[in-house]
Amino acid sequence: MALSVEIERVMDQGNCLMPDINICQSDLANPTEPIVTKIMVHYLRSFGFRLEPPYKIGTELGHSSREARVFLIRVCRQVERIVQISFPNKTYTYMDIIKPAVKKTLATLSYLFNHLAYYKVFKKKVLGPVEEAIKLKDSLTAEVKAKSQQLEQCSQKTKDCEVAINKLKKDLQDTQAKLLPLKKSCSEHENTLELIEQQQSELDKRIGHWEQLVVEDSQVTELREKIKSASSHVESCKAELASKKQVTNEHRRMIENSQHIATALEKATAVLSQCKVDDYKESLKQLEAVEKQLPTWKVNYQKLLQDAEAKKQELVLCEQRYEERNQENDAENHKLQNELKQLQVDVEDRKKRLEDLNNHLIELDQRNLEQDQLYAILSEQIHEALGQNWQMNST
Template sequence: MALSAEIERVMNQGNCLMPDINICQNDLANPTEPLVTKIMVHYLRSFGFRMEPPYKIGTELAHSSREARLFLIRVCRQVERIVQISFPNKTYTYVDIIKPAVKKTLATLSYLFNHLAYYKVFKKKVVGPVEEALKLKDSLAAELKTKSQQLEQCSQNTKECEVAINQLKKDLQDTQAKLLPLKKSCSEQENALELLELQHNELDKRIGHWEQLVVEESQVTELREKIKSASSHVESCKTELASKKQETKEHRRIIENSQHIVASLEKATAALSLCKVDDYKESFKQLEAVEKQLPTWKVNYQKRLQDAKAKKEELGLCDQRYEERSQENDAENHKLLNELKQLQVDVEDRKKRLEDLSKNLVELDQRNLGQDQLYAMLNEQIHEALGQNWHMNST
């Protein structure tokens, strides 16, 4: 009677947890190798194991091929590991599945079904936080990768801006050096013009004085020719001085524009961030305008771009910033790893609690089994004591 009750209980558990296999009472009362194999395969699949038998269960013999025997051994080992979670000394071997005994099969299935029931109850509570933590880790890793790419792009833009600023500073120095001799030449021309104007005034005074005097016609003609030549020379000097002044003004305007652009680029570099890429583009447009106005600067700029590799030492500041950002990212990663470890510790604690609950349930099952055995013994003793009367009353 106790055995039939145990069979009934295990059968109900199996059909409730795995309705696909449809266990009946006769299957557990007389277990066979195909039935036990079928139940164990479905049971392991419930935990996510990939179990594909290399033979057709129920129509072929399990020991007909080496692959089939290896498959059954692997199933037995996996079942044994699950059983030993709460009963470290218990085993489940190849013989137990080839020649299954009723009591051992019932005891093994009872524990396995209880373990599966608790697994389904606590699956969401235990696995859910772990999955959320893993998703959070993946999202943070993706965000960290995006931020690193943005930082690298910003660093590259900063390097290009600094190279352009250094080039403009050098070109500005070259232009100022070229302007110095032009200023000197202009000053000399102005001095010469002043001298010529003084001479012209003196000649005008002489002409006025000579006109009041009576002189020979040849001297008057000669003097007029000198005056004409001096006047023409003065006019040519004025024209040349005006062109020099215009050229000087043009150079001054170019230098002022260059200085304004350099100052703007320095300010943009000091305050450069991810949100000011548009300012950098606007400065780059101004730089193109300057290059259009000064084609010679553009040629020099293209030549010096090819020598940019020799100036890596000048970009040490940007490398230092990048290292600082990398250290900050490493600190964040370390923090996330610590949080993940804490979650793993919590999962282990919950697993231990689940194992304790499983042990308590097994103890309760053993107590119930003892009570069933005691009830059966009492029934036998009463039957022996009452004899035929007990049989008649029971019928």
């Protein structure tokens, strides 16, 4: 009787917590491997475990293959860990699934269903704040990492810009240093060219004067050849001077371009450094603010962990109290069952007594009926014997 009551109670708990599996009374009265495996798999899935049996439960045996045996061993280990939360000495082995016993299966399922009920009732209160604190910590950590990466990128860009600016300044100084001797040589060539032009003009004047005064002779021809050579030399000097001027102009353009680039770089450096410094300062402020708030967040996180631990201990105490009350209720139930049996025995006795009394009453009624019949017969006989006088006396 007590076993059937326990089966009914465990069945109601299982169907209430896991309505998908639809546990029957016969499943718990005669547990088999497929039934127990099905219940345990659905139970572990309620806690978020991902369990996919490598065989069809109900059509194949769990010990038919190595993969199935490994799967059942994993299920046993998970169930045993849950049971050992409050009962460290209790075990749940592979044989408890392969050859399940009624009492141990009922006791294990009773504890597991109680644990699942407490988990569903208190998981939002206990796990919610802890999960929020963990998410907040992760988001803040990710934000700090992102800010630090941005700062590193900004500092790297600033360093690259400074290196490029220094390189351009150095190139500008080298170009200016190369330009100085070119300017000097150009000025010297210009001076020599002016002297040559002056000499040529003087020679032209002398030649014209000599042509007017002197008739041509060998000296004149020689002088003309010298003049021609001098003029050719002057032309070559002019060509060389023109090429030097062209080179000088090119260098001048390069210097001007370098100066423009240097001024633009100085302006860009001023603007860029100011922006980067502002961003860097702002990022430092944000980082300092986050670092200041981080200890408080850590303290809050520790408090939440302590609260969660306290809630867990309360759950354990509640489970123990529930077990104690459950045992008391079982004892009272057993006592009431015994009293009920005694009452049933008393009722049966009273029914038997009532039946005896009814039989006795029936016998008495029959006797009364017989006496009435005898009385009626005697009355008729007396009436017949005495006649009308009896009737008058009787009236």
